[in-house]
Amino acid sequence: MIQVIEILIVSTCLIPLIYFYSVIFVKGYYDLYRLYLSIKTNIKKYLLIYISKISLLILSIAFTIALGYVYGLIFAILNTVLSLLIIPKSFIKVTRRFLFQNLISDFIVTCLTVLSLTIKSEIGYVFLVPEVLIVSSVILSYYINYPIEEIIRTYYLKKAKNKIKQANNLKIIGITGSYGKTTVKNFLAEFLSNKCVLVSPGNVNTLMGLTKFINNCLTPFDEYLVVEIGVDKLNGMKKYKRLLNLDYAVITSVGPQHLLTLKSIENVYKVKTDIAYLLKKDGTLFYNSDSVSYSKKFNGLKTVSFSSNDYKIISKNGEPAIVNFDDISIKTRLHFDSSVLNAYCAYEIAKTIGVNKKTLIPKFERLEEISRRKKIIKKGNKIWIDDSYNINFNSAKESIDYALKLQGKKCCITAGLVELGKDKKVYLTKFGEILAKLDSIFIMNNDFSGDMLNGYLSNGGNIKNVIKESKFDKVLNMCSNFDVILVLPIGDKYNLI
Template identity: 30%
Template sequence: MIEILLNFIFILGLGFYLITVSQWFSYRLERVLFHFTKPMWHINFVLIPMIVYVVLFYINPLYFGAYLLFFIITLAIWHKKLDKKLVFTPRVKRLFLVLVLTTLFFGFIFINKAKILPVILPLIVAFAISYMYENFNSKLFIKTASKKLQSMPNLTIIMITASYGKTSIKNFAYQILDGSFKCYKTPRSVNTLMGLVKDINENLPSDSKIYIAEAGARLRGDIEEITQFLNPSIVVVGEIGEQHIEYFKSIENIRKTKLEALGSKNLKQAFVHTSTLKKSSEKIAIYDESLSGVNASLDGVKFSLKFLGNLEEFKAPILGKFNASNIAVCVKIAEYLGLNLSVVKDRVAHLKSVEHRLEKIENGGKIIIDDSFNGNLKGMCESYDLVAKFDGRKVIITPGIVEATKEMNEILAKKIDKVFDLVMITGELNAKILGNFIDERKLIIIKDKSNLVQILAEKTKAGDLILFSNDAPNFI
């Protein structure tokens, strides 16, 4: 019984780690195995413990019991330090229940038949059972959500995809259209198939007239899958760039994936960015081809855009030159849906910034610009150009670009060194690359983000401009 108990606790500990990292990557095994940026964690919490288990359990299970105490304490400390801890969703609870049952089952079967009780087998079986159940469950949820959409024949679905800017476009479109239509938008950055399915089943009001949804992708076919589910009548394919190049391998693969959105069987109008390389046609409009006169400052952005054939000027209290393009496509959607020019101009003039995307805050005499959800090279560099106009001391906190090439982070580092007076690099992922191009006299490496508040209090003062540029959980 002692052997079964030790085996049981050990497998649950391994399961806790594996479930935590699986949740970060939407339970996709290939991403956990091949796109994990902290491989030493896999070694420390899976490989080494399993080797120690085999060796010590074979010698004397009680020896392993002493190590098991160390393993559990280390695992608890590791989890406590995470800024993205395991969330005990219904799926996680079901997976733990299956793991408990399979561990006990195999433990009692092998207790008198093997010197060392199986460890990998219960984990494999539990994850396999969970995957099959969740896959079956997902199909039921998709079917329910599809029926709900079919029961709303007057609903106009606007689907937005892009390498970056999806969430901003979604929020700006909602603010411009909601005063004229009963609108609903997906919350936060929900942009996966199952995220959309869950949102529709649980939150989409049945009296909505416009549903604005964003669609994200990590693999070819992801956008096609979402498109076949939503079948939007209005599609936005925003700017194409090297975001998530690690997964797609080439810019052309990214472009082809985003353009899968044009395959909607209900498509009436698509608004696409020039970077898609598409040509205008009866159903396709290049929304930024008439965009001109863009000017951005710390007070906002203004630009000119054709509206009903005339070049009109628009102003918005939104930071960032790149946001002119994001707002422009929303103006073109409003034009397509028949909104009056004066109404559109007024709503653009009163747009509110999207949380964590060049969000300006003043606190204690310091100007804080929260751009922590901006993680692409072009957007980050443009935010630095904006900050460069500030006369006082400029401070940046950033992990660099995640899921990007070495060359992209080198370009970013050179830009940072040119603009900022104090540079704080969070995490170790890009610390070496960035550090090679930034003056070490103004460089601070912050390995543990829990110390960030204290360091900011010590190193910054009233009159400083502090930019939070991109962010990454500490598992990245």
């Protein structure tokens, strides 16, 4: 009878522990798998990690039962060390924080597994109180830690909300979209430059990132707050309701971006149009009708659509565009159709807000493409097209089409496209096809195979014109023989100019 009770007690203690470890294990390796898809690392290395962790966990348990918990803990340490040795250096660089958290949690849970199996004999029966406490602490730690993190988040969110309330005349403009968010934000800031306007820096577009920015920078005297809103998960827009109550919402575009997490264009459309839920009842929604159709979510809202049909572009041989609309002709400094559309979007917002049209026209004329987003740089007799931030097919295609309008020998520097999800084959094939129109391709990540290669060859591309080189300085030297150099996404660590 005592043995049966002991078995029941041991089982009762182990079941929650096994469950807890399974949750960490499955979640951790699901994240690893997603990261593998993003950075295209060899899956065999992750399988090796997976197998080694399982093996060492089993050995830890076996040695604990046979020799005691000290030996089990030694194997728990080996488990962590082996993970550090096996995981590729490139992976560590990309996800250092995640890796550290994952390894620490693995180490703690392995140690607790070992300790929970340490059997102490006391007056003829198994004494399990320490084990019960250990297992309970593991489970409780999750439920204690999460509320603490939530309390901290709530504190800073409440602080930011109070700062917004203190700015009595503040109007909040939220911008979302697959691409064009930062460009529209910067153009709009220029149109509103005569006002007290606060603009979120760079591509700060997460809930807590915006919370920190507002807490640090917003003053009671600001009239306009312009922010980007980034969403790459279904229902991800709703969390921003905790911070933002928008006067104006903007959808710049819907396209093949974040397909790894959102899976389909339909889901991209859904999450981007969810910005309507952040609007005040008397708010205004601006949307790009070229890629966004009217949604039921817009019912009851004041809406303003804009599209490339609202104006006419006159441009020859890659020269800056002349834009005609509303009986106005504007000679701009913009070279790309998407840049003109983004500028027109910002113009419509500013006009709706109430900025005098006469003051907007000179500012429209001064707008230029911003750094790393289709920036044209002329150095001597060479033209550089810096589109190294926009990592999506539509943007890459537009940049290549523009390069083809220019005179001279043309090359492209790229590391390919990512986050394409189930449509990866289609987009990589198309990407290869349009790359074949250029004279040479420099591949920064040494990956020019599969669908991209098939597309390249099917459209007449010559494999001899594809150069694989991971060192950016060497690539720049090899580009000296070209007249037009297009730089597509190559990673943040490279600085073109």
